[in-house]
Protein backbone atom coordinates (compact mmCIF):
# COMPACT_ATOMS: atom_id res chain seq x y z
CA UNK A 117 0.00 0.00 0.00
CA UNK A 118 1.15 3.49 -0.68
CA UNK A 119 -0.05 6.89 0.47
CA UNK A 120 -1.61 9.25 -2.01
CA UNK A 121 -2.14 12.97 -1.47
CA UNK A 122 -5.07 14.55 -3.27
CA UNK A 123 -5.06 18.27 -3.90
CA UNK A 124 -8.39 19.95 -4.59
CA UNK A 125 -7.93 23.63 -5.37
CA UNK A 126 -11.47 24.95 -5.11
CA UNK A 127 -12.83 28.46 -5.30
CA UNK A 128 -13.44 28.64 -1.56
CA UNK A 129 -10.92 26.22 -0.09
CA UNK A 130 -7.85 24.17 -0.86
CA UNK A 131 -7.91 20.64 0.49
CA UNK A 132 -4.97 18.28 0.83
CA UNK A 133 -6.11 14.79 1.74
CA UNK A 134 -3.68 12.00 2.50
CA UNK A 135 -4.77 8.40 2.47
CA UNK A 136 -4.40 4.87 1.27
CA UNK A 137 -6.92 2.38 -0.05
CA UNK A 138 -6.99 -1.13 1.38
CA UNK A 139 -7.75 -4.37 -0.44
CA UNK A 140 -11.46 -3.93 0.27
CA UNK A 141 -11.51 -0.56 -1.50
CA UNK A 142 -11.87 1.39 1.76
CA UNK A 143 -10.06 4.69 2.03
CA UNK A 144 -8.02 5.19 5.19
CA UNK A 145 -7.54 8.90 5.63
CA UNK A 146 -4.50 9.77 7.72
CA UNK A 147 -4.00 13.43 6.96
CA UNK A 148 -6.14 16.42 6.14
CA UNK A 149 -5.21 20.01 5.54
CA UNK A 150 -7.57 22.79 4.59
CA UNK A 151 -6.86 26.42 3.80
CA UNK A 152 -9.04 29.21 2.45
CA UNK A 153 -8.48 29.64 -1.29
CA UNK A 154 -6.75 32.90 -2.07
CA UNK A 155 -5.65 34.02 -5.53
CA UNK A 156 -7.89 31.44 -7.19
CA UNK A 157 -11.21 32.02 -8.86
CA UNK A 158 -13.20 29.21 -10.46
CA UNK A 159 -10.11 27.29 -11.50
CA UNK A 160 -8.20 30.38 -12.66
CA UNK A 161 -5.15 31.63 -10.84
CA UNK A 162 -5.63 35.33 -10.18
CA UNK A 163 -2.56 35.84 -7.96
CA UNK A 164 0.27 33.37 -8.03
CA UNK A 165 1.84 34.13 -4.63
CA UNK A 166 -1.46 33.93 -2.74
CA UNK A 167 -2.47 30.76 -4.52
CA UNK A 168 0.89 29.14 -3.74
CA UNK A 169 0.52 30.13 -0.07
CA UNK A 170 -2.92 28.53 0.11
CA UNK A 171 -1.57 25.26 -1.29
CA UNK A 172 1.46 25.37 1.01
CA UNK A 173 -0.80 25.87 4.07
CA UNK A 174 -3.09 22.98 3.18
CA UNK A 175 -0.16 20.65 2.44
CA UNK A 176 1.66 21.65 5.64
CA UNK A 177 -1.38 20.92 7.78
CA UNK A 178 -2.00 17.56 6.09
CA UNK A 179 1.66 16.69 6.44
CA UNK A 180 1.66 17.43 10.17
CA UNK A 181 -1.40 15.31 10.75
CA UNK A 182 -0.12 12.42 8.64
CA UNK A 183 3.32 12.61 10.21
CA UNK A 184 5.05 12.00 6.88
CA UNK A 185 6.78 14.26 4.40
CA UNK A 186 4.57 14.81 1.36
CA UNK A 187 6.27 15.29 -1.99
CA UNK A 188 3.73 14.30 -4.66
CA UNK A 189 0.09 15.12 -5.32
CA UNK A 190 -2.79 14.05 -7.50
CA UNK A 191 -4.39 17.21 -8.77
CA UNK A 192 -8.02 18.01 -9.52
CA UNK A 193 -8.64 20.21 -12.54
CA UNK A 194 -11.76 22.16 -13.17
CA UNK A 195 -12.76 25.49 -14.55
CA UNK A 196 -14.98 27.46 -16.81
CA UNK A 197 -13.02 26.38 -19.88
CA UNK A 198 -13.99 22.73 -19.51
CA UNK A 199 -15.32 21.16 -22.72
CA UNK A 200 -16.36 17.62 -23.49
CA UNK A 201 -17.26 15.75 -26.66
CA UNK A 202 -17.91 12.19 -27.78
CA UNK A 203 -15.91 11.07 -30.78
CA UNK A 204 -17.34 8.10 -32.67
CA UNK A 205 -14.91 6.02 -34.64
CA UNK A 206 -14.41 2.57 -36.11
CA UNK A 207 -11.34 0.59 -37.13
CA UNK A 208 -11.18 -2.45 -39.36
CA UNK A 209 -8.85 -5.03 -37.93
CA UNK A 210 -8.84 -7.92 -40.38
CA UNK A 211 -11.12 -9.75 -42.77
CA UNK A 212 -11.31 -12.72 -40.41
CA UNK A 213 -12.30 -12.22 -36.75
CA UNK A 214 -9.26 -11.90 -34.45
CA UNK A 215 -8.91 -11.43 -30.71
CA UNK A 216 -9.32 -7.80 -29.66
CA UNK A 217 -6.51 -6.57 -27.46
CA UNK A 218 -5.51 -3.35 -25.69
CA UNK A 219 -3.74 -1.98 -28.76
CA UNK A 220 -6.99 -1.90 -30.74
CA UNK A 221 -8.75 0.10 -28.05
CA UNK A 222 -5.69 2.27 -27.72
CA UNK A 223 -5.81 3.03 -31.43
CA UNK A 224 -9.42 4.16 -31.15
CA UNK A 225 -8.54 6.41 -28.22
CA UNK A 226 -5.50 7.85 -29.99
CA UNK A 227 -7.51 8.68 -33.08
CA UNK A 228 -10.15 10.42 -30.99
CA UNK A 229 -7.45 12.38 -29.20
CA UNK A 230 -5.90 13.45 -32.52
CA UNK A 231 -9.24 14.59 -33.88
CA UNK A 232 -10.17 16.48 -30.73
CA UNK A 233 -7.06 18.63 -30.64
CA UNK A 234 -7.82 22.31 -30.45
CA UNK A 235 -5.60 25.35 -30.19
CA UNK A 236 -5.57 26.72 -26.65
CA UNK A 237 -6.90 23.53 -25.10
CA UNK A 238 -5.31 20.52 -23.48
CA UNK A 239 -6.96 17.15 -23.55
CA UNK A 240 -7.27 15.95 -20.00
CA UNK A 241 -8.91 12.61 -20.47
CA UNK A 242 -10.15 10.28 -23.20
CA UNK A 243 -12.32 7.42 -22.03
CA UNK A 244 -13.74 4.84 -24.45
CA UNK A 245 -17.37 3.75 -24.14
CA UNK A 246 -20.15 2.03 -26.09
CA UNK A 247 -18.19 -0.52 -28.06
CA UNK A 248 -19.63 -2.16 -31.16
CA UNK A 249 -17.89 -5.31 -32.27
CA UNK A 250 -18.75 -6.05 -35.90
CA UNK A 251 -22.55 -5.76 -35.76
CA UNK A 252 -22.88 -6.47 -32.05
CA UNK A 253 -23.86 -3.40 -30.06
CA UNK A 254 -23.69 -2.96 -26.30
CA UNK A 255 -20.28 -4.58 -25.81
CA UNK A 256 -19.04 -3.46 -22.41
CA UNK A 257 -15.50 -4.78 -22.64
CA UNK A 258 -14.23 -6.00 -26.03
CA UNK A 259 -10.81 -7.21 -24.82
CA UNK A 260 -10.45 -10.93 -25.48
CA UNK A 261 -13.52 -11.10 -27.74
CA UNK A 262 -13.27 -11.88 -31.44
CA UNK A 263 -14.09 -9.39 -34.14
CA UNK A 264 -12.95 -7.94 -37.41
CA UNK A 265 -14.18 -4.39 -36.89
CA UNK A 266 -14.47 -2.43 -33.69
CA UNK A 267 -16.11 0.91 -33.08
CA UNK A 268 -16.51 3.00 -29.97
CA UNK A 269 -17.38 6.39 -28.69
CA UNK A 270 -14.54 8.13 -26.87
CA UNK A 271 -15.45 10.73 -24.28
CA UNK A 272 -12.84 13.46 -24.58
CA UNK A 273 -12.52 16.26 -22.03
CA UNK A 274 -10.45 19.38 -22.60
CA UNK A 275 -9.56 22.39 -20.51
CA UNK A 276 -7.93 25.69 -21.44
CA UNK A 277 -4.15 25.35 -21.70
CA UNK A 278 -3.36 28.44 -19.64
CA UNK A 279 -5.77 27.44 -16.89
CA UNK A 280 -4.08 24.06 -16.67
CA UNK A 281 -0.53 25.38 -16.86
CA UNK A 282 -1.15 28.06 -14.24
CA UNK A 283 -2.71 25.58 -11.84
CA UNK A 284 0.26 23.30 -12.35
CA UNK A 285 2.61 26.21 -11.73
CA UNK A 286 0.95 26.92 -8.39
CA UNK A 287 1.47 23.34 -7.28
CA UNK A 288 5.06 23.17 -8.51
CA UNK A 289 5.89 26.49 -6.84
CA UNK A 290 4.42 25.06 -3.66
CA UNK A 291 7.16 22.42 -3.88
CA UNK A 292 5.02 19.48 -4.93
CA UNK A 293 5.39 17.11 -7.84
CA UNK A 294 2.21 16.29 -9.79
CA UNK A 295 1.85 12.56 -10.38
CA UNK A 296 -1.64 12.62 -11.85
CA UNK A 297 -4.28 15.05 -13.02
CA UNK A 298 -7.95 14.26 -13.13
CA UNK A 299 -11.01 16.24 -13.89
CA UNK A 300 -12.57 17.37 -10.59
CA UNK A 301 -16.16 16.40 -11.45
CA UNK A 302 -14.97 12.92 -12.44
CA UNK A 303 -13.27 12.65 -9.08
CA UNK A 304 -16.43 13.77 -7.26
CA UNK A 305 -18.42 11.20 -9.21
CA UNK A 306 -15.92 8.51 -8.28
CA UNK A 307 -16.41 9.37 -4.62
CA UNK A 308 -20.19 9.56 -4.45
CA UNK A 309 -21.75 7.43 -7.21
CA UNK A 310 -22.40 3.72 -7.11
CA UNK A 311 -21.77 1.49 -10.11
CA UNK A 312 -25.48 0.74 -10.20
CA UNK A 313 -26.32 4.43 -10.57
CA UNK A 314 -23.84 4.75 -13.41
CA UNK A 315 -25.44 1.77 -15.14
CA UNK A 316 -28.99 3.07 -14.69
CA UNK A 317 -28.08 6.57 -15.79
CA UNK A 318 -27.43 9.45 -13.43
CA UNK A 319 -26.66 13.15 -13.39
CA UNK A 320 -24.09 14.12 -10.78
CA UNK A 321 -23.93 17.80 -9.90
CA UNK A 322 -21.04 19.16 -7.81
CA UNK A 323 -22.11 22.62 -6.70
CA UNK A 324 -19.17 24.34 -5.07
CA UNK A 325 -18.52 27.99 -4.40
CA UNK A 326 -17.70 29.21 -7.90
CA UNK A 327 -18.49 26.30 -10.18
CA UNK A 328 -21.32 23.89 -10.71
CA UNK A 329 -19.63 20.95 -12.41
CA UNK A 330 -21.67 18.05 -13.69
CA UNK A 331 -21.28 14.63 -15.25
CA UNK A 332 -23.87 12.43 -16.93
CA UNK A 333 -23.39 8.66 -16.82
CA UNK A 334 -25.39 6.28 -18.92
CA UNK A 335 -24.98 2.54 -19.43
CA UNK A 336 -22.10 2.51 -16.97
CA UNK A 337 -19.88 5.13 -18.58
CA UNK A 338 -19.54 8.86 -19.01
CA UNK A 339 -21.79 10.47 -21.54
CA UNK A 340 -21.17 14.15 -20.87
CA UNK A 341 -19.16 16.50 -18.68
CA UNK A 342 -19.95 20.18 -18.26
CA UNK A 343 -19.72 23.20 -16.03
CA UNK A 344 -21.82 26.25 -15.16
CA UNK A 345 -19.51 29.02 -13.93
CA UNK A 346 -21.59 29.88 -10.86
CA UNK A 347 -22.07 28.41 -7.41
CA UNK A 348 -22.61 29.18 -3.73
CA UNK A 349 -20.44 32.29 -3.90
CA UNK A 350 -22.99 33.87 -6.25
CA UNK A 351 -25.77 33.09 -3.81
CA UNK A 352 -23.78 34.75 -1.01
CA UNK A 353 -23.13 37.81 -3.21
CA UNK A 354 -26.84 38.11 -4.02
CA UNK A 355 -27.75 37.95 -0.33
CA UNK A 356 -25.11 40.57 0.53
CA UNK A 357 -26.35 42.85 -2.23
CA UNK A 358 -30.05 42.44 -1.53
CA UNK A 359 -29.80 42.74 2.24
CA UNK A 360 -27.07 45.40 2.14
CA UNK A 361 -24.80 43.36 4.37
CA UNK A 362 -21.16 42.35 4.02
CA UNK A 363 -20.31 39.01 2.44
CA UNK A 364 -19.15 37.47 5.70
CA UNK A 365 -22.56 38.07 7.26
CA UNK A 366 -24.31 36.96 4.08
CA UNK A 367 -22.35 33.67 4.08
CA UNK A 368 -23.28 33.08 7.72
CA UNK A 369 -27.00 33.70 7.30
CA UNK A 370 -27.05 31.59 4.14
CA UNK A 371 -25.63 28.64 6.06
CA UNK A 372 -27.63 29.19 9.25
CA UNK A 373 -31.00 30.26 7.85
CA UNK A 374 -30.90 29.89 4.07
CA UNK A 375 -33.35 27.69 2.19
CA UNK A 376 -33.61 26.76 -1.48
CA UNK A 377 -37.41 26.77 -1.61
CA UNK A 378 -39.20 29.97 -0.62
CA UNK A 379 -42.66 28.47 -0.52
CA UNK A 380 -41.86 26.03 2.27
CA UNK A 381 -40.61 28.81 4.55
CA UNK A 382 -43.32 30.41 6.67
CA UNK A 383 -44.02 34.12 6.33
CA UNK A 384 -43.72 34.51 10.08
CA UNK A 385 -40.09 33.39 10.37
CA UNK A 386 -37.74 36.30 10.94
CA UNK A 387 -33.95 36.54 10.97
CA UNK A 388 -31.66 39.22 12.34
CA UNK A 389 -29.20 41.08 10.16
CA UNK A 390 -27.09 44.20 10.56
CA UNK A 391 -27.17 46.17 7.31
CA UNK A 392 -24.40 48.58 6.38
CA UNK A 393 -24.89 52.01 7.92
CA UNK A 394 -27.44 50.78 10.47
CA UNK A 395 -26.64 51.17 14.13
CA UNK A 396 -28.65 48.17 15.25
CA UNK A 397 -29.72 44.79 14.06
CA UNK A 398 -32.96 44.66 12.08
CA UNK A 399 -35.19 41.69 11.35
CA UNK A 400 -36.09 40.51 7.87
CA UNK A 401 -38.25 37.64 6.74
CA UNK A 402 -36.55 34.30 6.19
CA UNK A 403 -38.88 33.75 3.26
CA UNK A 404 -37.35 36.77 1.56
CA UNK A 405 -33.90 35.32 2.09
CA UNK A 406 -35.07 32.04 0.54
CA UNK A 407 -36.50 33.93 -2.44
CA UNK A 408 -33.12 35.54 -3.15
CA UNK A 409 -31.41 32.15 -2.91
CA UNK A 410 -33.98 30.33 -5.01
CA UNK A 411 -33.71 32.77 -7.91
CA UNK A 412 -29.98 32.18 -8.22
CA UNK A 413 -30.23 28.40 -7.93
CA UNK A 414 -32.95 28.43 -10.57
CA UNK A 415 -30.64 30.36 -12.88
CA UNK A 416 -27.80 27.90 -12.35
CA UNK A 417 -30.04 24.87 -12.96
CA UNK A 418 -31.66 26.49 -15.98
CA UNK A 419 -28.20 26.93 -17.52
CA UNK A 420 -27.32 23.34 -16.68
CA UNK A 421 -30.56 22.06 -18.20
CA UNK A 422 -29.93 24.17 -21.34
CA UNK A 423 -26.48 22.66 -21.79
CA UNK A 424 -27.93 19.15 -21.45
CA UNK A 425 -30.73 19.86 -23.89
CA UNK A 426 -28.23 21.27 -26.43
CA UNK A 427 -26.55 17.88 -26.16
CA UNK A 428 -29.92 16.16 -26.67
CA UNK A 429 -29.58 14.47 -23.30
CA UNK A 430 -33.00 13.47 -22.05
CA UNK A 431 -33.03 13.55 -18.26
CA UNK A 432 -35.95 11.14 -18.19
CA UNK A 433 -33.65 8.40 -19.41
CA UNK A 434 -31.50 8.77 -16.29
CA UNK A 435 -33.30 6.26 -14.11
CA UNK A 436 -31.08 6.76 -11.07
CA UNK A 437 -31.98 10.45 -11.12
CA UNK A 438 -29.65 13.09 -9.73
CA UNK A 439 -26.92 13.04 -7.10
CA UNK A 440 -25.86 16.45 -5.76
CA UNK A 441 -22.59 17.01 -3.99
CA UNK A 442 -20.18 19.86 -3.23
CA UNK A 443 -20.52 22.33 -0.35
CA UNK A 444 -23.65 23.98 -1.74
CA UNK A 445 -25.55 20.68 -1.70
CA UNK A 446 -25.71 21.21 2.08
CA UNK A 447 -28.01 24.21 1.68
CA UNK A 448 -31.32 23.49 3.39
CA UNK A 449 -33.99 22.50 0.89
CA UNK A 450 -31.50 21.89 -1.92
CA UNK A 451 -32.50 18.27 -2.45
CA UNK A 452 -36.20 19.14 -2.52
CA UNK A 453 -35.53 22.04 -4.88
CA UNK A 454 -33.72 19.77 -7.32
CA UNK A 455 -36.41 17.13 -7.10
CA UNK A 456 -39.07 19.65 -7.95
CA UNK A 457 -37.07 21.45 -10.62
CA UNK A 458 -36.05 18.34 -12.55
CA UNK A 459 -38.90 16.07 -11.52
CA UNK A 460 -36.44 13.27 -10.77
CA UNK A 461 -35.35 11.45 -7.61
CA UNK A 462 -32.45 13.28 -5.95
CA UNK A 463 -30.02 12.31 -3.22
CA UNK A 464 -27.12 14.11 -1.62
CA UNK A 465 -23.78 12.51 -2.47
CA UNK A 466 -21.59 11.84 0.54
CA UNK A 467 -18.18 10.32 -0.21
CA UNK A 468 -18.45 6.59 0.38
CA UNK A 469 -16.04 3.93 1.68
CA UNK A 470 -14.05 6.02 4.15
CA UNK A 471 -12.25 4.87 7.26
CA UNK A 472 -10.41 7.38 9.42
CA UNK A 473 -11.54 10.97 9.94
CA UNK A 474 -14.89 9.73 8.72
CA UNK A 475 -16.99 12.37 10.49
CA UNK A 476 -14.99 15.12 8.86
CA UNK A 477 -14.36 13.69 5.41
CA UNK A 478 -17.76 12.13 4.77
CA UNK A 479 -18.98 15.53 3.69
CA UNK A 480 -20.09 16.55 0.17
CA UNK A 481 -17.47 19.33 0.16
CA UNK A 482 -14.76 16.63 0.30
CA UNK A 483 -16.09 14.59 -2.61
CA UNK A 484 -13.48 15.81 -5.10
CA UNK A 485 -10.53 15.14 -2.77
CA UNK A 486 -11.76 11.66 -1.85
CA UNK A 487 -12.44 10.82 -5.49
CA UNK A 488 -8.97 11.97 -6.53
CA UNK A 489 -7.39 9.40 -4.23
CA UNK A 490 -9.72 6.71 -5.59
CA UNK A 491 -8.95 7.65 -9.21
CA UNK A 492 -5.23 7.66 -8.46
CA UNK A 493 -5.43 4.13 -7.11
CA UNK A 494 -7.41 2.96 -10.11
CA UNK A 495 -5.32 4.65 -12.75
CA UNK A 496 -1.82 5.16 -11.49
CA UNK A 497 -1.24 1.58 -10.50
CA UNK A 498 -0.42 2.57 -6.96
CA UNK A 499 0.39 -0.21 -4.56
CA UNK A 500 0.04 -2.91 -7.22
CA UNK A 501 2.33 -4.88 -9.43
CA UNK A 502 2.58 -3.30 -12.85
CA UNK A 503 -0.02 -4.91 -15.05
CA UNK A 504 0.26 -2.81 -18.17
CA UNK A 505 3.27 -0.86 -19.26
CA UNK A 506 2.76 2.82 -19.69
CA UNK A 507 2.12 3.74 -23.27
CA UNK A 508 5.14 5.03 -25.12
CA UNK A 509 2.98 6.41 -27.86
CA UNK A 510 4.67 9.59 -29.06
CA UNK A 511 1.44 11.22 -30.12
CA UNK A 512 -0.02 10.78 -26.70
CA UNK A 513 3.12 12.12 -25.11
CA UNK A 514 3.09 15.10 -27.40
CA UNK A 515 -0.21 16.20 -25.98
CA UNK A 516 1.84 16.71 -22.80
CA UNK A 517 -0.98 15.10 -20.92
CA UNK A 518 -0.02 12.17 -18.83
CA UNK A 519 -3.70 11.82 -18.09
CA UNK A 520 -4.49 10.67 -21.59
CA UNK A 521 -2.30 7.70 -21.06
CA UNK A 522 -3.75 7.32 -17.62
CA UNK A 523 -7.27 7.55 -18.92
CA UNK A 524 -6.50 4.73 -21.27
CA UNK A 525 -5.02 2.76 -18.45
CA UNK A 526 -8.16 3.45 -16.44
CA UNK A 527 -9.98 1.40 -18.97
CA UNK A 528 -7.42 -1.37 -18.63
CA UNK A 529 -7.43 -1.27 -14.90
CA UNK A 530 -11.09 -0.91 -14.33
CA UNK A 531 -11.62 -4.53 -13.40
CA UNK A 532 -8.37 -5.03 -11.61
CA UNK A 533 -9.32 -3.00 -8.54
Ligand SMILES: Nc1ncnc2c1ncn2[C@@H]1O[C@H](COP(=O)(O)OP(=O)(O)OP(=O)(O)O)[C@@H](O)[C@H]1O
Pocket residue numbers: 125126127128129130153158159323324325326327328347348349352367370371374442443444445446447448480481
Ligand atom coordinates in the same frame (compact mmCIF):
# COMPACT_ATOMS: atom_id res chain seq x y z
N1 LIG B 1 -24.56 24.39 5.07
C1 LIG B 1 -24.42 25.07 3.96
N2 LIG B 1 -25.47 25.70 3.38
C2 LIG B 1 -25.32 26.39 2.25
N3 LIG B 1 -24.18 26.52 1.58
C3 LIG B 1 -23.10 25.93 2.10
C4 LIG B 1 -23.15 25.17 3.29
N4 LIG B 1 -21.92 24.70 3.56
C5 LIG B 1 -21.11 25.15 2.55
N5 LIG B 1 -21.82 25.89 1.69
C6 LIG B 1 -21.34 26.56 0.48
O1 LIG B 1 -20.56 25.67 -0.27
C7 LIG B 1 -19.60 26.41 -1.05
C8 LIG B 1 -18.27 25.72 -0.93
O2 LIG B 1 -18.40 24.44 -1.51
P1 LIG B 1 -17.12 23.62 -1.95
O3 LIG B 1 -16.22 23.52 -0.79
O4 LIG B 1 -17.62 22.39 -2.58
O5 LIG B 1 -16.52 24.63 -3.04
P2 LIG B 1 -15.08 24.70 -3.70
O6 LIG B 1 -14.64 23.33 -4.04
O7 LIG B 1 -14.16 25.51 -2.85
O8 LIG B 1 -15.36 25.56 -4.99
P3 LIG B 1 -15.52 25.16 -6.54
O9 LIG B 1 -15.60 23.69 -6.64
O10 LIG B 1 -16.77 25.83 -6.96
O11 LIG B 1 -14.32 25.74 -7.19
C9 LIG B 1 -19.58 27.82 -0.48
O12 LIG B 1 -20.21 28.70 -1.41
C10 LIG B 1 -20.39 27.70 0.80
O13 LIG B 1 -21.12 28.87 1.06
Ligand SMILES: [Mg+2]
Pocket residue numbers: 126127300324325442484
Ligand atom coordinates in the same frame (compact mmCIF):
# COMPACT_ATOMS: atom_id res chain seq x y z
MG1 LIG C 1 -14.96 22.04 -5.66
